Amino acid sequence: MTRHLITSAIPYINGIKHLGNLVGSQLPADLYARYQRARGHEVLFLCATDEHGTPAELAAAKAGKPVAEYCAEMHDVQARIARDFRLSFDHFGRSSGPQNHRLTQHFAGRLAEAGLISEVDEHQMYSLSDGRFLPDRYIEGTCPNCGFEGARGDQCDNCTKQLDPVDLIDPHSTISGSKDLEMRATKHLFLRQSAMKDRLDAWIDSKDDWPVLTTSIAKKWLHDGDGLQDRGITRDLDWGIPVRRGEEDWPGMEGKVFYVWFDAPIEYIACAQEWVDAGKGTDWERWWRTDKGAEDVRYTQFMGKDNVPFHTLSFPATILGSGEPWKLVDYIKSFNYLNFEGGQFSTSRGRGVFMDQALEILPADYWRWWLLSHAPESSDAEFTWANFQASVNKDLADVLGNFVSRVTKFCRSKFGETVPEGGDYGPREDALVAELETRLSAYAAHMDAMEVRKSAQDLRAIWVAGNEYLQSAAPWAAYKEDPARAAAIVRLSLNLIRLYAVVSAPFLPDASDRLAEAMHLSDRSWPEGSVAEALSLLQPGWAFDVPDNLFRKITDEEIADWQVRFAGTRSEG
RNA sequence: GCCUCGGUAGCUCAGCGGUUAGAGCUGACCGCUCAUAACGGUUAGGUCGCAGGUUCGAAUCCUGCCCGAGGCACCA
Structure with missing residues (x-):
């Protein structure tokens, strides 16, 4: 018997996910978890909501609710939908939980002790009207390169040139539209991934059975340009895990929080603690600590390709850099994207089928079968009603x-x-x-x-x-x-x-x-x-009932109706 | 621009150096009549993106080009 630790990429909190998100991580992870359980193996299958960051704050503001309340509600919504899709998580946690706070601060402290955290003074765009620092993509202006008026602070969508927010002509906040912006000095912590490049490189090299999609993305980040870059792991936000050095304050970092991509993968571990604290299990360390029983665990992660860099590099850098015997991932199964009727699923434009809508029109098995039998493994796949x-x-x-x-x-x-x-x-x-x-x-x-x-x-x-x-x-x-x-x-x-x-x-x-x-x-x-x-288990005399038809057929009329209904512009935030 | 993946029958895909290129769906024909007019069988259908090259032999390896998708580091 093998013990399987299985995690699905944790879905972001700001709304209900579409079928493309589902088929890229949670659904195949569930398939694997159910299969391994059926084969008699011990399985711990974890998932959670990813709750920190600017989008969560903005979504809460739009809903007119305090962010903590908004997240709690959306967590319950996502948990209910996951249950209705029969996603068999042993626990569906929250990255905003106290377990993740402690653990994230612990990792930061260990990394600092190991000399893998640097403090960097930098300047970022601050919006006086919004009262907050703005991530690059929340600033728009005119592209200095091509004159496109809707260029974002990180990149121009028209000419694809990489930009810095200060390059933009007439920059404004996409949140409020305000042009009352200024550059302000701020200090941030960086994870010195560059110092761990060789270790990560060797580790990735040893994984010759991983999907090429996984390793090619990791290799690209390791070797592109100047190689693996250090990464900022803090932000000037209110909603997040306060920056602390283990149990201690971090002088100069008051009022700042850890970056969502630093704390999100750590939630995989914290989620196991939540699982114990919820009374569902008794010993999370035997799944996560190789000095406490986890050396024989096989750990598999499922995710869409957009998540690969964080799972192949940043999170392993955190684990390895801590110098503690945490379990590292054994296999990363990554997926391409699912498109919808000749285009992309679009959350903002309401194009495609979202998880709640899917279950309104047909039971979970119908979706599970189609999505899994057409999973975007070797390339992007396409959903069509026909x-x-x-x-x-x-x-x-x-x-x-x-x-x-x-x-x-x-x-x-x-x-x-x-x-x-x-x-x-x-x-x-x-x-x-x-x-x-x-x-x-x-x-x-x-x-x-x-x-x-x-x-x-x-x-x-x-x-x-x-x-x-x-x-x-x-x-x-x-x-x-x-x-x-x-x-x-x-x-x-x-x-x-x-x-x-x-x-x-x-x-x-x-x-x-x-x-x-x-x-x-x-x-x-x-x-x-x-x-x-x-085929001999049901012996003569064994009673049974004739079941109702297992599956009904989808009619042409329904298809015609759904084609119109899900074509775009979902009227909802 | 750089990098990765993909381009195989009408559709969705498998095959990735070696006999006449496969599967499912769709179409046509035949059979069955237990069943949700379902099932089974037969069959049709392909210059394996294009052009070169390596090889006794290429869908399969190499080069160039075309098309599609994605990544290129702070969007989660």
């Missing part, structure tokens, strides 16, 4: 759902709602078992390797094998000549339904539950032995 309809109707309703329906209804009409006895298995059954042995081992191998799309294809092939068998064995024909033979075919087919309930569970947890209920399953253990054995 493809969604075709895939869901064919795979779920026709191939899986209809198989269950035809078997259970045939049995009920000929033998009643119990597993029938009598008859013998022959070559057809041997062929089916052989086919399933091959398919199941491929499925398991792909799931172990986190090959999400390929796993979905294997699972589908397992469902198809049932229909092929049924068609060739034709119990409806056998019944007329040899009812006992028909009974044997039906008995095996009912056992196939049990197998499907078990192996489909990571993708389709609700359908799995409904099948388990219908088949009166008390034991849902994975088929670790032979397939023949797994």
Whole structure:
């Protein structure tokens, strides 16, 4: 048995995430967590909301609420939606929790002791009207290079030139529109990543089995230009973790907080503490401290490609730099983006389907199946309504759902709602078992390797094998000549339904539950032995109920409606 | 501009040096009639982005170009 620590990139607090966000981290992480649990491994699957930073403050202000209150509410909203998507987190924490405050301050103190923190005096743009320092991207003006009027302080979207806010002509705050800006001196802490470049480089080099997407981004940051740069880890904000050096004050840093990207990954650890404090576990250190039992833990992170630099470089620099025996990540599974009907999902323009809306129109399993079977692994992928309809109707309703329906209804009409006895298995059954042995081992191998799309294809092939068998064995024909033979075919087919309930569970947890209920399953253990054995668990006389149809079909009318409804401009902040 | 990934049948993708390039969906035809008009079988469909090169042999390696997506460090 292996112990799997699994984390999903933590979603930002300022709103409900869209399906592209979901498929890039939380959903595949859930698939993997469910699978590893099903295989009998001990799993700790953690996620949280990422709550600090300027966008959270602005979103709260827009909602007319204190930021702490806003975050608490949005956390509950995200937690509820996650639960409805059947994301099986062992704990869904908050980066603003007291555990993360202490731990983040602790790491900063350790890094300072190790000489890996430098204090840098710099000048940043301050908005007198807004009463705050502005991040570069919150300042707009005219580009000195091309004359574009909507250039941001960090970059011009028109000519792509890298800019500094002071370069802009007529700069103004995008928050208030105010031009009452000035450069003010401020001091910030920098994490001396450059001092750890070689260590990080060697560490990344040792990970030759990681997705190229992961390592290529890390390598780019390590070797581009002058190499890995130091990174500011504090900000002039109110909402965040106060800068402290461990337990002590940090002279000169009063009123400042840690940068959200410094404290967010530390929340992975703090979340395990929250898990214990919530009474769900008893020992978080055996998952996170290699001196306290975590040396045999396998730690896997899931994230979209935009998160890769922080997980391959900044967070490892924090962990390694502390000089303490914290568990480092073993495998980083990263994803490309999911596009929507020929363009990008857009939170600001309300383009695409958001998690709450998705569940309003269809249950979680429908989305889980399409998203996972089309996960953007090797390149960006695209969601289209037509493809969604075709895939869901064919795979779920026709191939899986209809198989269950035809078997259970045939049995009920000929033998009643119990597993029938009598008859013998022959070559057809041997062929089916052989086919399933091959398919199941491929499925398991792909799931172990986190090959999400390929796993979905294997699972589908397992469902198809049932229909092929049924068609060739034709119990409806056998019944007329040899009812006992028909009974044997039906008995095996009912056992196939049990197998499907078990192996489909990571993708389709609700359908799995409904099948388990219908088949009166008390034991849902994975088929670790032979397939023949797994297909003999439901013995003659075993009672079951014919379930309602597992999946309904999506109609053309619905698709036409949704195409219009989700095309853009969601009327909401 | 630099870097990375991708460009394979109408669609979504696999294959990444070696027999006639594969799968699912879609189309056509046949079969079945237990089932959510579902299922099974057969079949059609491809200058493997373009142009060179290496090799006995390239979708697969190299070079250049074209197209798409992303990264390029304080947006989380």
